Amino acid sequence: MEEIKQKGFLYLIGSLLLMILSVILFRYLWVPLLLVLFIYNKKIDSDKNEKKKVLIIGFIIFFISFLSFIFVPSNPVRPEKINISCKSYNMDINSIQAIDIEVFPDDANINNLEYISADKSIIKINKEDGKIIVKSFKEGKSDLYITDSESGVKSNVITVRVIDKRAQAFKKKKQKLKKNSNKITYVYISRTGSKYHSNKYCSHMRKPNKVDIKKAKSTGYTPCKKCY
Incomplete structure (x- = not known):
């Protein structure tokens, strides 16, 4: 009788260790091991109290194994390829833009x-729902890319150019006004009249x-x- 108890106890300890190991290595293997434990409990020649103890221990093992199954993460799938959907990107100063990324395989963690932003004084990067959220601070350009340190995979590098669109538009307008102010405007005058005309045929002028x-x-x- 004492020998049976000892064997049963050793069996329980062995089963517990196997289950812990199985949860770590094979997330579903603890289920058949638990079934083996209950089958063994039915076959052992022991009194009801001993069987009841084995059942209680079995349920404890089941509960611990089940919690381990839920909370012990499985080995995540690492990215094999990361692609940023554009080669370069232009954005306004003090603005936020979202840039799509693609990761292969689709279920990769x-x-x-x-x-990575090469110059954080120009742009900073955050992540959100599979996109790059880029925030700009000042004019200039900065390269950005993505890496997975665990797998060593690196994405393509893109260049983000930040410009002050308002300042650029004002500069172009100023240059245009300056160009127009330097432009010579011609008019037509007759030998006898006192008016200048934009149309050389106005007022029936002859050889203006x-x-x-x-x-x-x-x-x-x-x-x-008439013509102005």
């Missing part, structure tokens, strides 16, 4: 990916002279009410 408007004004000519 992306929680531990590193998002084409002159700079500034010169026409300086010599006393005034605009024609």
Whole structure:
């Protein structure tokens, strides 16, 4: 009788160790091991109290194994390829943009990916729902890429250019005004009239002279009410 108890106890300890090992290595293997424990409990020649103890211990093992099964993470699938969907990107200063990324295989774990910005004073990167969230701070350009330190996989590198679109538009407008101010405007004047015209056929002029408007004004000519 004592020998049976000892064997049963050793069997329980062995089963417990096998279950813990199986949870770590094979997440579903503890289920058949638990069934073996209950089958053994039915076959052993022992009194009801001993069988009851084995059942209680079995349920404890089951509960611990089940919790381990839930909370012990399985080996995650690591990315084999990471691709940023564009080669370069232009964005306005002090703005936020989302850039799509693709990870292969689709079920790969992306929680531990590193998002790298070459110059954090120009742009900073966050991650959200499989996208790169880029925030810009000042004009310039910075490369960005993604790495998985566990698998060693690195994405393609893209260049983000940050410009102050408002300042650029103002600069272009100023240049255009300066260009227009330097542009010579020509008008037409007749030998006998006192008006300058934008249309050389206005007022039935014959062989009008084409002159700079500034010169026409300086010599006393005034605009024609018909063509101006």
